[in-house]
Amino acid sequence: METFDKVKWMHLPRDVLIGHGVLEKIDMVCKHLEVGKRALIVTGTHTRKIAGGRVLEILSDAGYEINLIEVSSINGEKIEGVKKMAAEGKAEFMLGVGGGRIIDTGKIASFELGIPFISVPTIASHDGIASPRASIKDKDRGSPVSIETHAPLAVVADTEIIFSAPYRFTAAGCGDILANYTAVRDWQLAHHLRNAAFSSYAAALSEMTANMIMENVKELRKKDENSVWTVVKALVSSGVAMSIAGSSASASGSEHKFSHALDMIVEKPALHGEQCGVGTIMMSYLYGENWQRIREVLKEIGAPTTAKELGIKDECIIEALTSAHKINPQRYTILGDSGLTYEAAERLAIVTHVLD
Numbered sequence: 001m002e003t004f005d006k007v008k009w010m011h012l013p014r015d016v017l018i019g020h021g022v023l024e025k026i027d028m029v030c031k032h033l034e035v036g037k038r039a040l041i042v043t044g045t046h047t048r049k050i051a052g053g054r055v056l057e058i059l060s061d062a063g064y065e066i067n068l069i070e071v072s073s074i075n076g077e078k079i080e081g082v083k084k085m086a087a088e089g090k091a092e093f094m095l096g097v098g099g100g101r102i103i104d105t106g107k108i109a110s111f112e113l114g115i116p117f118i119s120v121p122t123i124a125s126h127d128g129i130a131s132p133r134a135s136i137k138d139k140d141r142g143s144p145v146s147i148e149t150h151a152p153l154a155v156v157a158d159t160e161i162i163f164s165a166p167y168r169f170t171a172a173g174c175g176d177i178l179a180n181y182t183a184v185r186d187w188q189l190a191h192h193l194r195n196a197a198f199s200s201y202a203a204a205l206s207e208m209t210a211n212m213i214m215e216n217v218k219e220l221r222k223k224d225e226n227s228v229w230t231v232v233k234a235l236v237s238s239g240v241a242m243s244i245a246g247s248s249a250s251a252s253g254s255e256h257k258f259s260h261a262l263d264m265i266v267e268k269p270a271l272h273g274e275q276c277g278v279g280t281i282m283m284s285y286l287y288g289e290n291w292q293r294i295r296e297v298l299k300e301i302g303a304p305t306t307a308k309e310l311g312i313k314d315e316c317i318i319e320a321l322t323s324a325h326k327i328n329p330q331r332y333t334i335l336g337d338s339g340l341t342y343e344a345a346e347r348l349a350i351v352t353h354v355l356d
């Protein structure tokens with residue numbers, strides 16, 4: 001008799017607080033989570049002024065024993081530094097206050113120490129704010145793509161603070177969310193052709209999240225705090241979909257491979273979400289989907305849709321398209337195992353107006 005041996009373990013954020021001025025409630029969140037009294041704040045020089053310092057103040061006033069460390073970039077050495085400081089201060093939990101690199105540094109360090117992590121984003125540029133994944137471009141740690149860590153135990157996203165950051169970041173966040181469309185198509189394809197594990201629940205949530213952007217373009221165009229609110233909610237929802245999926249497959253497919261390839265080729269890449277948005281236009285074309293609509297929405301939101309707007313040379317776009325399939329090859333996508341030929345890549349970029 002065949003035995004039943006399926007197991008599914010989902011790690012989801014427990015408390016998610018989004019909205020105007022919610023940073024002031026950080027002590028209540030920590031209290032509610034019952035994560036202890038000693039913590040380490042990971043922040044940056046700039047983000048310390050914006051929010052990190054305030055978090056330190058609030059938690060110290062509330063009787064927490066808090067240390068703070070500033071990190072400027074993400075690499076193995078910085079992560080070890082954070083872990084060392086957390087261990088010295090006997091930190092029982094960690095908070096990441098800042099942009100993607102800071103959140104990811106805190107996420108990886110806390111994961112490796114086995115202590116809870118609270119995500120306090122100051123920009124809304126990508127879906128790592130609530131996901132169990134972290135990006136680190138460090139050869140020692142294996143992957144230029146993303147690694148599995150743990151989901152933040154809580155997310156505290158203050159729309160007032162995020163709204164004060166340049167709008168470009170929020171527009172990039174929309175690109176990272178629209179990527180869910182092609183990511184889910186790739187995931188289905190991998191399921192059908194390679195028997196990849198597939199979760200219809202995660203796929204549906206991921207697509208629904210992308211719909212939130214498509215359906216709210218008019219609102220998003222206002223570029224006000226309400227736009228930030230919509231994007232942050234969608235980013236959290238996309239991160240939760242990844243937790244349900246148990247991988248990044250619901251939010252990262254061929255369009256992300258294209259972006260990761262660009263990161264490796266170009267000296268000064270554009271923002272992750274911006275590159276993923278442009279990748280989504282092109283991969284939607286390959287799927288015979290409505291790529292024009294994706295392009296229109298990105299344009300309306302104010303995100304780049306061309307190589308020129310990304311500030312990337314035409315030949316780098318073609319090179320990224322022809323080499324993207326080599327990134328994370330175990331994840332099967334529409335790019336297949338052999339990728340696009342030079343001619344096909346060139347045509348794809350031209351018909352979708354990425355190149356003129």
Ligand SMILES: [Zn+2]
Binds near residue numbers: 256
């Ligand atoms: Zn992404």
